[in-house]
Amino acid sequence: MRLAVKRHISFILVCLFFFNTSLLFAQRNVRFAAQTSSIERKIDSLLAKMTLAEKLGQLQQLDGEASGKYRPEHLELARNGLLGSTLNVRGAEQSNELQKIAVEQSRLKIPMLFAFDVIHGYRTMFPIPLGESASWDLASIEKSAHIAATEARSAGVHWTFAPMVDIARDPRWGRIAEGAGEDTFLGSQIAFARVRGFQGTDFSQSDRVMACAKHFAAYGAAEAGRDYNTTDMSERTLREIYFPPFKAAVDAGVGSFMTSFNSISGVPSTANPFLWKQILRDEWKSDALVVTDYTAVMELMKHGVALDEADAARLALNAGIDIEMVSRFVNKHGEQLVQNKKLSMATIDNAVREVLRTKFKLGLFEKPYADANRERAMLLNAEHRKFARQSANESFVLLKNERETLPIKKSIKEIAVVGFLAGDQRNMNGNWAGDGREQDAVTVFEGVKNKLGNSAKVKFASGCDAKCEDASGFDEAVKLAQNSDFTILTVGEDIDMSAEASSRTDIGLPGKQLELVKRIHQTGKSYAVVLMNGRPLTINWLAENSPAILETWFAGTEAGNAIADTLFGDANPSGKLPITFPRSVGQIPIYYNALPTGRPFEAENKYTSKYLDSPNTPLYPFGYGLSYTTFKVSNLQLSQSKISKTGELKVSVDVENTGKRAGAEVVQVYVRDFVASLSRPVKELKAFQRVSLKAGEKRKIELVLKAKDLGFYNTANQYVVEAGEFGLTVGTSSNDDGLKDTFTIVK
Numbered sequence: 001m002r003l004a005v006k007r008h009i010s011f012i013l014v015c016l017f018f019f020n021t022s023l024l025f026a027q028r029n030v031r032f033a034a035q036t037s038s039i040e041r042k043i044d045s046l047l048a049k050m051t052l053a054e055k056l057g058q059l060q061q062l063d064g065e066a067s068g069k070y071r072p073e074h075l076e077l078a079r080n081g082l083l084g085s086t087l088n089v090r091g092a093e094q095s096n097e098l099q100k101i102a103v104e105q106s107r108l109k110i111p112m113l114f115a116f117d118v119i120h121g122y123r124t125m126f127p128i129p130l131g132e133s134a135s136w137d138l139a140s141i142e143k144s145a146h147i148a149a150t151e152a153r154s155a156g157v158h159w160t161f162a163p164m165v166d167i168a169r170d171p172r173w174g175r176i177a178e179g180a181g182e183d184t185f186l187g188s189q190i191a192f193a194r195v196r197g198f199q200g201t202d203f204s205q206s207d208r209v210m211a212c213a214k215h216f217a218a219y220g221a222a223e224a225g226r227d228y229n230t231t232d233m234s235e236r237t238l239r240e241i242y243f244p245p246f247k248a249a250v251d252a253g254v255g256s257f258m259t260s261f262n263s264i265s266g267v268p269s270t271a272n273p274f275l276w277k278q279i280l281r282d283e284w285k286s287d288a289l290v291v292t293d294y295t296a297v298m299e300l301m302k303h304g305v306a307l308d309e310a311d312a313a314r315l316a317l318n319a320g321i322d323i324e325m326v327s328r329f330v331n332k333h334g335e336q337l338v339q340n341k342k343l344s345m346a347t348i349d350n351a352v353r354e355v356l357r358t359k360f361k362l363g364l365f366e367k368p369y370a371d372a373n374r375e376r377a378m379l380l381n382a383e384h385r386k387f388a389r390q391s392a393n394e395s396f397v398l399l400k401n402e403r404e405t406l407p408i409k410k411s412i413k414e415i416a417v418v419g420f421l422a423g424d425q426r427n428m429n430g431n432w433a434g435d436g437r438e439q440d441a442v443t444v445f446e447g448v449k450n451k452l453g454n455s456a457k458v459k460f461a462s463g464c465d466a467k468c469e470d471a472s473g474f475d476e477a478v479k480l481a482q483n484s485d486f487t488i489l490t491v492g493e494d495i496d497m498s499a500e501a502s503s504r505t506d507i508g509l510p511g512k513q514l515e516l517v518k519r520i521h522q523t524g525k526s527y528a529v530v531l532m533n534g535r536p537l538t539i540n541w542l543a544e545n546s547p548a549i550l551e552t553w554f555a556g557t558e559a560g561n562a563i564a565d566t567l568f569g570d571a572n573p574s575g576k577l578p579i580t581f582p583r584s585v586g587q588i589p590i591y592y593n594a595l596p597t598g599r600p601f602e603a604e605n606k607y608t609s610k611y612l613d614s615p616n617t618p619l620y621p622f623g624y625g626l627s628y629t630t631f632k633v634s635n636l637q638l639s640q641s642k643i644s645k646t647g648e649l650k651v652s653v654d655v656e657n658t659g660k661r662a663g664a665e666v667v668q669v670y671v672r673d674f675v676a677s678l679s680r681p682v683k684e685l686k687a688f689q690r691v692s693l694k695a696g697e698k699r700k701i702e703l704v705l706k707a708k709d710l711g712f713y714n715t716a717n718q719y720v721v722e723a724g725e726f727g728l729t730v731g732t733s734s735n736d737d738g739l740k741d742t743f744t745i746v747k
C-alpha cells in the first residue's frame with residue numbers, strides 16, 4: 001500500500017515536471033513569437049490560408065507587353081490569386097489597373113510585384129553601365145541609380161533587374177556593356193553603390209526600388225565570349241574573381257538575386273544548390289529573393305540536366321530558386337511534384353515566404369498603387385536631365401589627344417559633324433534603355449548646334465549607316481570635311497551590337513567605317529574621333545593615326561549635349577577605362593590583373609610568354625584615360641612598413657593639377673603579393689580616389705589599405721591573409737608604375 005502511494009506520488013511529480021517544462025517551453029515560444037517581426041506573423045497567417053495553387057501562383061512571374069501593358073491573361077490570373085509578379089508591366093495607370101484586380105478582387109488580396117529592367121535609367125537615360133563605371137565616381141553612380149529608382153517607382157515599378165555585377169574579361173561578349181568591367185575590386189565598389197542607389201536603406205520608400213544582383217554566377221565568363229555559353233572554372237576563381245561583387249551587393253542589403261543562363265562546371269546556375277544554398281543562404285546569410293532568368297527553368301532541359309518539365313521545376317526549386325520567370329513549369333507541375341514527394345511543401349512554403357516577405361518589405365500591402373501625378377512630376381524632369389548630362393560627361397574617356405586637338409575652340413566658324421551615330425537619336429540611349437524614348441535624346445549633331453548657336457555653321461553628313469556596308473555616301477562626307485574647319489567624326493557600334501545576344505568575333509569598327517575615317521584623315525583637315533560603343537573596340541589604326549579619340553560609350557538622354565560640353569572644353573574628360581582595350585581579338589582574354597608566368601616576357605628571349613605577331617600589351621590598359629589638363633602625383637608615403645593581418649596602412653600622395661584647366665584625376669593604388677602559397681596577380685587594384693582640382697591646385701590625399709583585403713582563397717577555398725612582402729604602386733592607370741614602395745604583412 002505504502003509502495004502504491006509512493007508510486008502515485010512519483011507519478012504526480014513526473015507529471016508536474018513535464019507540465020512545468022512544457023510550460024517553460026511554451027513561455028519561451030510565446031516570447032520567441034513575440035520577438036518575430038510582425039511581417040513574419042502576417043506571412044504565417046497568409047500561408048495558412050493559401051491553397052497550393054495560390055502558393056505556386058506567387059512563384060510565377062509573367063512577361064507583359066513591350067509597351068508596358070499587361071496581357072489580358074494577367075487580369076484573370078491576378079483575379080484568381082494565381083500570379084505573383086510580372087516583368088515589363090509599367091506606367092502608373094497600367095500597373096494600377098492590374099494591381100487593382102489583385103488587391104481588390106483576389107481572395108487573399110495579395111498585391112502584385114512589378115519588375116522591370118531599369119539598367120541605366122528609367123525614362124531619363126544615363127550612360128550604359130560600362131560607361132558610367134568609367135567615371136570611377138561612386139557617389140555619382142549611386143545618384144543615377146537613385147534617380148532611376150525615383151522615376152521607376154513613380155511609374156509603378158517595384159523591382160529592377162539591376163545591377164548586373166558580372167565581371168567580364170571578354171569584350172566579344174556583348175553584355176560587357178551592362179556591367180562594371182573587368183575588375184573585381186572596382187566592380188564590387190560599384191555594385192555596392194548601385195544597390196544603395198536603387199534601394200537606399202529602405203526600399204519601401206516612394207523613391208526606391210528593390211535591386212537585383214545578377215546574373216549569379218560567372219555569366220561574364222561565357223566561353224569564347226558567346227552569350228549564354230557555358231563556363232568552367234575552379235571554385236577558387238569563382239570565389240576570388242566572380243563572387244565578390246555579388247557579396248558587395250549583399251553587404252549593401254540587396255533584396256534579390258537572379259540566376260544566370262550558363263552552367264558552371266556542368267551545373268546550370270538555375271539548378272545549382274551550391275550557389276543558392278551554400279553561398280547565398282549559408283555563407284552570406286542573405287534572405288534575398290531568388291528569381292530565375294527568362295525561361296531559365298525551361299532551359300534546364302536543353303542543358304541536359306532535366307528529363308522533362310516537372311524535373312526542371314523540381315531541380316530549380318530544390319536548388320533554392322523562389323520565382324520562375326516566364327516559363328511555367330513550377331506552376332504546372334508543382335502539385336504533382338508534391339504528391340510524388342519530389343518536392344516538399346516546406347520548400348514551396350519557403351519560396352512563397354520569400355516572395356511575401358519582399359512584398360511586405362516593399363510596403364505593397366499598405367501602398368499597392370502608383371501615383372500618376374507623381375509619375376508626371378518625376379519622369380525626365382529638369383533636375384534628372386541635368387544630372388544625366390553631368391554623369392555622361394564623367395563617363396567619357398579621352399583616349400588620345402595629340403597637339404591639343406581637343407577641346408575645339410568655340411570661335412570656330414564651320415564645323416562638320418560626320419557619322420551616322422552622331423545624328424541618330426535611337427543610338428544615344430544605348431541598349432536596355434528602360435522606358436527611355438528616343439525622341440527625348442539629344443544627338444551629337446543637336447548638341448553641337450546647341451553649344452554653338454548661331455556663331456558657327458554646323459553641318460551633318462552620315463557617310464553611311466551604322467553597319468556601313470555601302471560607301472556611296474563617303475564622298476559627300478569627305479567634301480563636307482574638306483570645306484569645314486574641323487570635323488567631329490562619330491564612329492562605333494549601333495546599339496544593337498552590344499548587350500544581350502550581341503557577341504561579336506570581330507570587335508573592330510563595323511563595315512567600312514574605318515575606310516570613312518581614313519578618307520576624312522586624308523583630307524589633312526583637323527578632326528577628332530568620337531566613339532560610341534558598348535565594349536572595347538580594336539581600333540589600332542585610329543590609335544596610331546587619328547589626332548584625338550574620345551570614348552563616349554552610349555551616353556543616354558543628354559548624350560549630344562554632354563559630348564559637346566566635352567568637345568568644346570566646358571567639361572574636362574576624367575573617365576578611366578574600367579576594361580582593357582585589346583589590340584586584337586587574338587589577345588583575348590586580356591586583363592590587367594593576370595597571374596605571372598614562369599617565363600615572363602623578355603624581348604630578346606623567344607622562349608618567354610609572348611606572341612609571334614603581336615605585343616602582349618593592350619592597346620589601352622585598364623585604368624587609363626587622359627585629361628585636357630595634366631596631373632602630377634608625387635610624394636608617396638606609407639604610414640608604416642609593417643602591418644598585422646588585421647591592421648591597415650595609410651597611403652598618401654600629393655596630387656597636383658599642373659595644367660591650365662580644372663579637372664579630375666583618379667589616383668589608383670595597386671598591390672602585388674610577391675611570394676605566396678599560390679601564384680598571385682602581377683597587380684591588383686586595392687584602392688582608388690577621384691580628386692577634382694582647380695588649375696594649379698595641389699592636395700594631399702590619403703587612401704587606406706586593409707590587410708584583410710589583401711588575402712585570397714587558398715586551394716582549400718578558404719580565405720587567407722598570408723604574411724609576406726607586398727609591392728605597391730600608385731599611379732593614374734594600371735600601367736603607370738610611377739610611384740612604388742613595399743610593405744610587409746607580419747605574422
Ligand code: NOJ
Nearest residue numbers: 087117161214293294500
Ligand atoms: C534576360 C536577361 O538575361 C536578364 O538580364 C533580364 O533581366 C531578363 N531577360 C528580363 O528582361
